[in-house]
Amino acid sequence: AQSVTQPDIHITVSEGASLELRCNYSYGATPYLFWYVQSPGQGLQLLLKYFSGDTLVQGIKGFEAEFKRSQSSFNLRKPSVHWSDAAEYFCAVGGGSQGNLIFGKGTKLSVKP
Amino acid sequence: DAGVTQSPTHLIKTRGQHVTLRCSPISGHKSVSWYQQVLGQGPQFIFQYYEKEERGRGNFPDRFSARQFPNYSSELNVNALLLGDSALYLCASSPNPGQTVFYGYTFGSGTRLTVV
Numbered sequence: 001a002q003s004v005t006q007p008d009i010h011i012t013v014s015e016g017a018s019l020e021l022r023c024n025y026s027y028g029a030t031p032y033l034f035w036y037v038q039s040p041g042q043g044l045q046l047l048l049k050y051f052s053g054d055t056l057v058q059g060i061k062g063f064e065a066e067f068k069r070s071q072s073s074f075n076l077r078k079p080s081v082h083w084s085d086a087a088e089y090f091c092a093v094g095g096g097s098q099g100n101l102i103f104g105k106g107t108k109l110s111v112k113p
Numbered sequence: 114d115a116g117v118t119q120s121p122t123h124l125i126k127t128r129g130q131h132v133t134l135r136c137s138p139i140s141g142h143k144s145v146s147w148y149q150q151v152l153g154q155g156p157q158f159i160f161q162y163y164e165k166e167e168r169g170r171g172n173f174p175d176r177f178s179a180r181q182f183p184n185y186s187s188e189l190n191v192n193a194l195l196l197g198d199s200a201l202y203l204c205a206s207s208p209n210p211g212q213t214v215f216y217g218y219t220f221g222s223g224t225r226l227t228v229v
Contacts, residue, residue: 004155032214043117043203043220044156051215090155094214098169100146101218103155 002027004091006104013081014112021076021107023091032094033074034101035065039087050074051094061085086111115140117221119204125227126194134189134224138206144168145187146218147179150201162187163210191226199228 005024013019025031032051036044048059055067065076074091088108092101118137126132138145144163148156158171162181181187191198205218 034217036217036220041222041225043222044218045220046217049215049217092155092217094217098158098161098171099210099213100158100161100169100171101156101213103157105153105155 002093002095002102004093004102004104006089006091006107008107009105010108010110012110012112015083016080019076019078019081019085019109021089021091021109023074023076023104024072025074025091025093026072027093027095029095031074033065033067034092034094035059035063035074035076036090036092036103037061037087038090038106044090047076047089081109081111083111083113085109117204117206117219119202119221119224121224122222123225123227125229128194128196128228130194131190131192132194132226134191134202134204134226135186136189136204136206136221137184137186138204139219142206142208142219143185144207144210144213145181145185146205146207146213147187147189148203148205149173150203150223151197152200156203159189161210161213168210194228196228199226201225 003026035047092103146161147159150156160179161169201223204221207213
């Protein structure tokens with residue numbers, strides 16, 4: 001069965017520091033992978049997506065993610081975190097049996113001044 | 114253009130009652146999906162509708178139902194509410210189901226349902 005694991009429930013980083021959020025997936029075929037961000041009380045905003053081609057994908061707000069098939073991973077990175085990046089981040093894989101997205105449980109990011 | 118709009122934004126209901134949540138997709142999008150997000154969890158798929166037909170259903174009881182209208186807006190209905198139905202209900206639109214896996218969804222801000 002398809003699944004997504006985000007090992008870190010909560011991460012705190014200092015403003016200006018680099019960030020890496022981990023995501024591991026289980027999927028039988030070529031995965032379609034997504035990262036979404038959710039601010040408190042809000043819906044989800046798409047940060048970036050991967051479905052083929054270059055394994056390093058660029059997204060909005062200075063985020064990037066690298067697809068590593070050998071590790072079944074799709075980690076999200078940002079070189080320098082801003083206080084406004086504090087939010088919850090969800091990794092998702094496309095292609096569920098109903099054509100839906102399957103989400104991980106999310107990683108909450110806190111940013112220290 | 115307006116994004117995905119959901120109403121109401123917040124709702125408090127009593128156990129055993131019925132609730133209807135509404136969603137209008139982005140103009141030109143014909144597919145609407147519903148997700149339930151319980152506090153501290155990722156969204157879970159409930160339904161997908163396309164061209165007024167149900168195209169997918171997640172692992173939810175029959176108390177949950179939905180429909181899509183000719184203008185592509187959608188309603189999610191939940192009967193006999195339980196405390197465990199308290200969640201953020203998210204509506205997501207895409208041009209069609211086949212494009213969802215490639216491009217993802219555009220989500221609305223959700224309806225926060227509290228069952229007391």
